[in-house]
Amino acid sequence: MPRVALDSETGQKVLIRDWVMHYMEKTPLCLVCNEEMYTRGNSSPGVTTHFSHYTGTKCPIVGGRRKLYDNLQPIEKDMENAKKIQSFLLSNLWPLYKKCKDMFEDLTTKDYKEMIEKASKRNIWFYKGMEEKYLPYVLLVNYGIFEKNKFHKEKTYFVFDSKLSNYDDLWIRNGKVKQKIWKVTPNLHNLEEIEIDFDNSEYAPYYFLPWVTGLKDLPDLCKW
Ligand SMILES: [Zn+2]
Numbered sequence: 391m392p393r394v395a396l397d398s399e400t401g402q403k404v405l406i407r408d409w410v411m412h413y414m415e416k417t418p419l420c421l422v423c424n425e426e427m428y429t430r431g432n433s434s435p436g437v438t439t440h441f442s443h444y445t446g447t448k449c450p451i452v453g454g455r456r457k458l459y460d461n462l463q464p465i466e467k468d469m470e471n472a473k474k475i476q477s478f479l480l481s482n483l484w485p486l487y488k489k490c491k492d493m494f495e496d497l498t499t500k501d502y503k504e505m506i507e508k509a510s511k512r513n514i515w516f517y518k519g520m521e522e523k524y525l526p527y528v529l530l531v532n533y534g535i536f537e538k539n540k541f542h543k544e545k546t547y548f549v550f551d552s553k554l555s556n557y558d559d560l561w562i563r564n565g566k567v568k569q570k571i572w573k574v575t576p577n578l579h580n581l582e583e584i585e586i587d588f589d590n591s592e593y594a595p596y597y598f599l600p601w602v603t604g605l606k607d608l609p610d611l612c613k614w
Contacts, residue, residue: 392581395441408437423449423552440579450549451574459531462556468518472501475515478522478596484549485592489526496542505533517558523590527571528557544575
């Protein structure tokens with residue numbers, strides 16, 4: 391699917407157009423799952439040349455495999471932390487939207503509203519030990535597929551490291567799971583790597599809204 395792969399010997403990123411010219415005897419590895427891939431389409435007219443995973447791959451960038459995110463739920467619910475995360479969201483509704491939009495420029499406010507609804511449905515707030523900085527990334531991945539429409543130029547979705555088995559791997563196993571998110575536009579064979587930003591200085595602290603308003607019981611504000 392992607393148009394970029396790693397050279398298995400040097401670990402260098404190589405674009406497909408350079409690969410077919412100079413690297414054909416080497417083995418391309420996927421940036422997300424590190425599995426071996428092969429090149430496809432270089433002899434078929436009408437097919438954009440790209441790298442492809444072998445059948446049976448577990449890579450989340452591959453079509454149906456991203457469904458693994460659809461059933462993720464917190465194993466243990468952390469009510470205290472959920473209040474904090476929700477309060478952080480409410481205190482930062484707009485900057486969090488802007489952060490998501492930095493990663494997906496076609497994101498509309500309606501998409502964002504749906505992202506929050508979906509996160510509520512899947513109890514995203516209740517993950518034990520969830521850290522605020524992960525919220526925009528989890529919201530984007532958890533949403534699923536942004537279908538191509540008049541607002542979205544291309545079908546797009548976001549995935550985390552293929553080693554991730556639940557969202558909390560990001561903050562519990564953060565030495566083992568890559569602190570990255572990938573933006574996938576499958577019809578363009580595009581894969582964009584985005585580092586998770588650990589700088590929280592653009593956000594208000596989670597207690598900002600309750601402090602300013604004097605509201606203590608935030609969940610009363612909405613249907614969470
Ligand atoms: Zn892969």
